[in-house]
Amino acid sequence: MRTVVFDGGRLLLLVMWLNLLPQTDSCPAKCVCYNEPRPTVACQQQGLSSIPTEIPVRSQRIFLQSNSLTMVRSTSFSSCHNLTVLWLYSNNISYIEARAFYGLEKLEELDIGDNNNLRTISPTAFRGLTKLHTLQLHRCGLSELPVGVFRGMVSLQYLYLQDNNILTLHNDTFLDLANLTYLYLHNNKIKIITNNMFRGLINLDRLLLHQNRVIYVEPRAFTDLGKLKSLFLFYNNLTVLTGETMDPLASLQYLRLNGNQWICDCRARTLWEWFKRFKGSSSELECYVPDFLAGRDLKQLKSEDLEGCVETSQIQTNLFGSKSGKFPSTESPLGNTIPRCCLRDNDKSSILSGKSRQITNNPLKEKENMSNTKFKQQERTKNETQIKQNDGPLGTLSNNLDKTLENLHPEFIENPESATASNKKMKKCVKKPKSDAHCIKSQGSTLQMLHFPVIPMIWISLAMS
Numbered sequence: 001m002r003t004v005v006f007d008g009g010r011l012l013l014l015v016m017w018l019n020l021l022p023q024t025d026s027c028p029a030k031c032v033c034y035n036e037p038r039p040t041v042a043c044q045q046q047g048l049s050s051i052p053t054e055i056p057v058r059s060q061r062i063f064l065q066s067n068s069l070t071m072v073r074s075t076s077f078s079s080c081h082n083l084t085v086l087w088l089y090s091n092n093i094s095y096i097e098a099r100a101f102y103g104l105e106k107l108e109e110l111d112i113g114d115n116n117n118l119r120t121i122s123p124t125a126f127r128g129l130t131k132l133h134t135l136q137l138h139r140c141g142l143s144e145l146p147v148g149v150f151r152g153m154v155s156l157q158y159l160y161l162q163d164n165n166i167l168t169l170h171n172d173t174f175l176d177l178a179n180l181t182y183l184y185l186h187n188n189k190i191k192i193i194t195n196n197m198f199r200g201l202i203n204l205d206r207l208l209l210h211q212n213r214v215i216y217v218e219p220r221a222f223t224d225l226g227k228l229k230s231l232f233l234f235y236n237n238l239t240v241l242t243g244e245t246m247d248p249l250a251s252l253q254y255l256r257l258n259g260n261q262w263i264c265d266c267r268a269r270t271l272w273e274w275f276k277r278f279k280g281s282s283s284e285l286e287c288y289v290p291d292f293l294a295g296r297d298l299k300q301l302k303s304e305d306l307e308g309c310v311e312t313s314q315i316q317t318n319l320f321g322s323k324s325g326k327f328p329s330t331e332s333p334l335g336n337t338i339p340r341c342c343l344r345d346n347d348k349s350s351i352l353s354g355k356s357r358q359i360t361n362n363p364l365k366e367k368e369n370m371s372n373t374k375f376k377q378q379e380r381t382k383n384e385t386q387i388k389q390n391d392g393p394l395g396t397l398s399n400n401l402d403k404t405l406e407n408l409h410p411e412f413i414e415n416p417e418s419a420t421a422s423n424k425k426m427k428k429c430v431k432k433p434k435s436d437a438h439c440i441k442s443q444g445s446t447l448q449m450l451h452f453p454v455i456p457m458i459w460i461s462l463a464m465s
């Protein structure tokens with residue numbers, strides 16, 4: 001451009017004019033700068049290893065994606081007060097300084113996605129971004145989001161955090177994000193959805209949590225999500241979800257809960273009842289236990305199907321395969337997240353123990369038959385009932401007793417798949433389900449939770465010796 005041949009006078013004028021331009025208005029090496037539709041600096045795919053220092057201050061868009069950038073300094077863009085779009089995705093950024101984007105009061109879109117080595121973010125990295133409406137942080141190797149990292153981002157509408165290694169989210173991480181409509185958290189490692197995790201998200205429309213490790217949703221986790229239309233929780237490790245938990249989701253239209261391991265006994269009743277009220281569309285919820293309902297869609301079950309209570313140890317066997325010996329069967333990697341059976345302590349008669357009788361191919365008939373023996377079974381003492389369980393095919397139980405007394409291996413929690421090799425289901429026997437099968441919402445301690453499964457193990461061992 002500057003090599004056009006002019007006559008002497010004009011050339012001199014041109015040179016003078018170029019010199020008068022502020023230094024910052026030149027275009028950085030390897031970049032292309034243009035003004036229409038908006039002042040833009042485009043430096044993508046140039047092999048840059050650092051952010052150019054001479055970016056024109058009037059730039060409204062800066063494209064730096066697909067380079068080899070490794071860090072963002074607090075001074076990198078600080079003079080570009082008119083910046084609205086900043087693309088930094090597909091680099092190798094591992095460090096973003098505190099207040100790196102401070103002063104970018106017009107920034108609307110910030111894409112840092114696909115920087116696999118980012119891993120941690122300064123708690124103040126995004127301070128001052130009050131106009132930001134889109135933040136992309138997917139595929140950044142993030143395992144944690146620092147406390148307060150999204151504070152003050154009142155305009156944020158789209159937040160992409162999928163494909164990271166996020167294990168948990170601090171309380172009130174999104175508290176200021178009243179304008180947020182999409183929150184993408186799929187393909188992370190989140191285990192528990194806590195009551196305070198999604199507080200403040202009063203305008204959230206879409207919450208994607210599929211392909212995590214969610215084993216439990218706390219009862220008030222969705223309290224603020226009255227506008228939510230889509231909730232994806234498929235391919236997680238849920239066993240139980242209560243209707244009370246789902247009740248606040250008054251606008252819900254699309255729900256996916258498939259690919260979990262639903263316990264279809266009395267503990268599923270409130271969810272089953274919630275589905276009767278739910279007007280939107282939902283995936284199937286495949287029952288995992290009891291065996292005679294395995295594969296059935298929880299939503300399609302009859303009320304009678306949800307009577308009774310699958311024994312906790314049986315759930316553990318099915319879910320985690322006790323034969324692998326990876327974890328003691330009195331302790332569950334599910335912790336205290338599976339509510340206790342819906343039974344009073346002195347009435348274990350409707351436990352679906354899976355040990356005393358072979359189930360028939362027809363669960364309904366089996367049930368009818370069981371009702372004949374209802375009273376006999378209720379009269380049984382605990383002692384007899386427990387010893388009787390030893391009749392069944394679970395001869396392996398006594399072999400596992402020593403393990404049951406060991407502490408839970410913490411590494412198992414980190415890597416639960418390692419113990420699922422042997423989760424072949426055993427044929428189960430069923431005792432009479434209790435007619436009054438309303439679940440007690442248990443907030444009980446772990447000890448209480450374990451009370452039932454521990455006792456029979458010991459008795460069985462005594463009986464064997």
Ligand SMILES: *[C@@H]1O[C@H](CO)[C@@H](O)[C@H](O)[C@H]1NC(C)=O
Nearest residue numbers: 056057058059079080081082
């Ligand atoms: C930023 O935009 C405003 C309004 O459009 C304009 O007046 C100002 O000159 C711009 N600043 C720079 C540094 O270009």
Ligand SMILES: *[C@@H]1O[C@H](CO)[C@@H](O)[C@H](O)[C@H]1NC(C)=O
Nearest residue numbers: 068070091092093094095117
């Ligand atoms: C990315 O940065 C890390 C250091 O943070 C370095 O070890 C790695 O080689 C870099 N990868 C590429 C593709 O440049």
Ligand SMILES: *[C@@H]1O[C@H](CO)[C@@H](O)[C@H](O)[C@H]1NC(C)=O
Nearest residue numbers: 131154155156176177178179
């Ligand atoms: C949502 O964003 C608009 C403009 O982007 C802003 O005026 C409003 O205050 C924000 N809402 C909340 C609750 O912060």
Ligand SMILES: *[C@@H]1O[C@H](CO)[C@@H](O)[C@H](O)[C@H]1NC(C)=O
Nearest residue numbers: 169170171172194195196197
């Ligand atoms: C999160 O909130 C819960 C319930 O309000 C509280 O028990 C817990 O201590 C909080 N966690 C942190 C890290 O503040």
Ligand SMILES: *[C@@H]1O[C@H](CO)[C@@H](O)[C@H](O)[C@H]1NC(C)=O
Nearest residue numbers: 235236237259319416417420
């Ligand atoms: C958790 O769920 C995933 C995907 O549905 C499954 O592959 C995995 O085996 C489950 N883990 C446990 C411990 O149940």
Ligand SMILES: *[C@@H]1O[C@H](CO)[C@@H](O)[C@H](O)[C@H]1NC(C)=O
Nearest residue numbers: 360362365366367369370372
């Ligand atoms: C019901 O119980 C009787 C004995 O009490 C047994 O002969 C019969 O096979 C059982 N029927 C079913 C369907 O299990």
Ligand SMILES: *[C@@H]1O[C@H](CO)[C@@H](O)[C@H](O)[C@H]1NC(C)=O
Nearest residue numbers: 381382383384385386387459
């Ligand atoms: C179990 O039953 C036996 C005899 O049937 C009795 O001696 C024993 O005390 C009982 N144990 C308990 C804990 O009830």
